[in-house]
Amino acid sequence: MRRLEKKTAEKGTKRLPEPSQVMTVSSKSAPSKASGNAFDRFLDKLGFETDFGKKDRNKIPVKQLPGMAWDGVKNMAFNTRDVMLNKTMAYDKPLFVLVIVLVVVGFIMMSSASYAYAYSYHGDSMYFINRQLVFSILGVLAMLLMSTVSPDKLKGKTAYILWFISLVLLVVVLFMKKVNGVHRWIGVGSFSFQPSEIAKFTAILVCATFIAYHYKEINVMTYGSQKRKLKASKSKRYRFFYTIHRSFITGVWPFVWRVLPILVLLVAEPHLSCTIIILMIVGTQMLLGGTRREYFITLLVLAAIGVYLIVFLGVVPYGRTRVEMWLDPFADAKGDGWQTVQSLYAISSGGIFGAGFGNSRQKYMYIAEPQNDFIFAVVCEEVGLVGAIIIILIFVAFVWRGFALSVANPDRFRRFVGIGITSQIGYQMLLNVAVVTNMVPNTGISLPFFSYGGTSIIMLLAEIGVLLAISRSSPNKVM
Numbered sequence: 001m002r003r004l005e006k007k008t009a010e011k012g013t014k015r016l017p018e019p020s021q022v023m024t025v026s027s028k029s030a031p032s033k034a035s036g037n038a039f040d041r042f043l044d045k046l047g048f049e050t051d052f053g054k055k056d057r058n059k060i061p062v063k064q065l066p067g068m069a070w071d072g073v074k075n076m077a078f079n080t081r082d083v084m085l086n087k088t089m090a091y092d093k094p095l096f097v098l099v100i101v102l103v104v105v106g107f108i109m110m111s112s113a114s115y116a117y118a119y120s121y122h123g124d125s126m127y128f129i130n131r132q133l134v135f136s137i138l139g140v141l142a143m144l145l146m147s148t149v150s151p152d153k154l155k156g157k158t159a160y161i162l163w164f165i166s167l168v169l170l171v172v173v174l175f176m177k178k179v180n181g182v183h184r185w186i187g188v189g190s191f192s193f194q195p196s197e198i199a200k201f202t203a204i205l206v207c208a209t210f211i212a213y214h215y216k217e218i219n220v221m222t223y224g225s226q227k228r229k230l231k232a233s234k235s236k237r238y239r240f241f242y243t244i245h246r247s248f249i250t251g252v253w254p255f256v257w258r259v260l261p262i263l264v265l266l267v268a269e270p271h272l273s274c275t276i277i278i279l280m281i282v283g284t285q286m287l288l289g290g291t292r293r294e295y296f297i298t299l300l301v302l303a304a305i306g307v308y309l310i311v312f313l314g315v316v317p318y319g320r321t322r323v324e325m326w327l328d329p330f331a332d333a334k335g336d337g338w339q340t341v342q343s344l345y346a347i348s349s350g351g352i353f354g355a356g357f358g359n360s361r362q363k364y365m366y367i368a369e370p371q372n373d374f375i376f377a378v379v380c381e382e383v384g385l386v387g388a389i390i391i392i393l394i395f396v397a398f399v400w401r402g403f404a405l406s407v408a409n410p411d412r413f414r415r416f417v418g419i420g421i422t423s424q425i426g427y428q429m430l431l432n433v434a435v436v437t438n439m440v441p442n443t444g445i446s447l448p449f450f451s452y453g454g455t456s457i458i459m460l461l462a463e464i465g466v467l468l469a470i471s472r473s474s475p476n477k478v479m
Contacts, residue, residue, distance in 0.1 A: 091147055092405055092471035098398040099143070099464050103457075105391065106449035107136055112357060113378040114371035114452060116364050128371050128452050135454040139461030146465025147472075151414045154466070155212065159205035163258070166202040169195035170265035183269045193455040196274040199262050201463055203278050204285070204420030206258045211289040212413035218251045219290035251291040252299065255282055267310060272319065273443035277427055279303050284423045285416055326441035342366045343377040343436050354384030371452040373444050376436045392433065395448075399426040402467055405474045418470045421463045 114128035154162075173195050174183050185192040211218070232239035259282050266275045283303075287296055310319065321336050329337035329344070346362035349355065360381040363370040370378050380388045399422055406418025425448050432447040434440040446456055 090472070091468040092401070092474070095398070095401045095405065095471055096468060098394060098401060099461075101394060102398065102449040103136060103140070103461070105394075106447075107132060108357075109379050109382075109450055110371050110375060110452055112382060113360070113363050113375050117370055120365060131454065132452055132457070135457045136461075138454075139458040142458055142462040143465035143468070146462050147468035149465075149469060151417055151466055151469050152411075154205055154417070155209050155413045159202070159209045162198075163202045163206045166195065166199045167261055167265065170199060170262065170269075174265070174268055182271065184271055191454060194453070196266060196269070196271050197455045197459040199266065200274065200278055200281065200424055201421075201459060203259055203262055203282060204417060204424070207255060207282050207285045207289075208413055208416035208420060210254050210258065211285060211416050212411075214250060214254070215289060215412055247292050247295060251286070251289075252295045255286055255291075272307070272310065273431070273445035276307065276443065277424065277431070277445070280427045281420050281423050285420055288419060289416065322441045322443070326438060329438060339368055339374060340438050340442060343374050344438060346377040346381040347437065350381040350384045350388075352385050354380070354382050354387055357382050373432065373446055373451060374436055375450050375452075376433055376447050379450070380436075392429070395426070395429045398422075399429075405467070405471045409470055409474045411473065414470045414473065418467055421467050424463070425460070 110132055111129045114132075115125040118127040118129070119125040169186065173186050176183055176186055179185055184194050184196065186195060228242070232242060259278065262278065263275050266272075266278070283296070283300065286299075325332065325337040325340060329340040331337060333341045342362050346360065346367060349361070355361075360370075360378045362381060363378050367374050367377060376388070379391065383391075402418060402422035402425075406415050406422060409415045409418065428445060428448050431440065431443065431445050432451075435442050435445060446453060448460055449457065
């Protein structure tokens with residue numbers, strides 16, 4: 001038989017492959033052909049996704065891809081259709097209006113909260129107001145600019161270049177002068193910026209890039225060859241361990257090595273709140289991207305253990321004290337518990353309808369830096385419970401709108417970028433309110449669009465611009 005096959009091969013006759021040589025759907029996509037410049041080829045060798053158009057995709061129908069929790073999420077989207085980005089199409093107006101409302105209300109409340117502190121420390125009550133106004137204008141311009149740029153320009157090679165730049169900035173900031181005992185700012189003249197704000201966005205981009213290209217691999221179990229498939233059918237033990245191995249390689253490890261360097265550098269600053277936010281954002285992308293439930297829960301437990309060890313082993317010097325003050329802030333009301341106690345006083349004195357705009361007492365040197373992380377306490381004192389609930393509801397409406405538009409988008413990369421951006425804003429709002437009300441330990445996290453900060457407002461609005469660009473190619477009818 002083998003001699004006959006050899007003879008036919010010598011004559012140039014095409015021989016059919018044996019059953020054992022027939023490959024099922026490959027667990028790895030065929031590498032792109034060496035095209036373009038040397039940098040593209042270098043990134044390909046490292047395993048980065050650089051050229052989506054020339055990749056040999058797996059021919060698996062999307063209907064076969066369940067995705068963890070995706071069936072429940074996709075019901076939020078209606079009338080999904082394949083619409084590519086078109087600059088003549090209008091972006092989602094409800095989303096744009098919600099953003100402008102948040103920016104305007106946030107600026108007004110920051111102005112009220114900051115003038116006493118600004119006059120005391122800078123001799124100019126308009127110090128923070130003028131700077132935040134400039135930052136807000138630059139942010140709105142960045143938002144309008146990014147809303148006209150195709151989100152596809154941010155995927156692949158661009159995402160990994162930004163990822164590398166972000167890592168460099170996070171290393172550089174460790175050599176900067178400490179401010180309040182931490183390395184978080186890089187000074188540029190009279191201004192400074194936080195690399196951690198850029199790191200959030202780059203983490204969203206690289207994870208969305210991976211999911212967009214490898215979504216089918218994450219969701220569909222493949223054995224790579226008929227031989228492995230046959231072996232799995234005969235041995236339950238082999239199938240069990242091979243499934244665990246493949247699921248980890250395709251659905252967990254790629255996220256780990258993309259995000260872990262960022263997290264390690266953030267802990268070194270230290271910046272625990274940003275670390276937690278990135279973990280929550282990437283966790284959301286992994287969950288909706290199809291990572292198996294067992295791995296997701298395991299990673300969640302490991303992340304919780306990691307945060308616990310970082311706090312109680314002294315990696316973050318102030319961590320243990322923050323937890324103790326969270327459990328009983330009045331135990332040291334004039335010391336480490338001062339900020340939390342004053343925040344609770346401000347919230348309680350606001351009552352149902354508040355003391356009135358500009359009438360907060362706690363902002364007069366009681367709450368430290370009231371224009372920053374604890375601005376929501378001043379908001380509660382001035383506009384009361386009713387006003388605070390309205391502001392939270394505006395955030396909720398924004399998150400729902402952004403999430404619905406993202407899920408409805410037919411392009412997978414845009415979908416997961418939108419989910420990441422919306423999750424970031426939602427999680428930051430949730431954690432900030434929880435910290436101010438002492439529901440969780442004080443982690444020093446800002447309230448989006450309200451807290452003072454140039455890097456924060458500019459990056460947030462630029463990300464919103466990307467979200468508006470995504471809404472251009474989402475279905476028009478999203479409830």
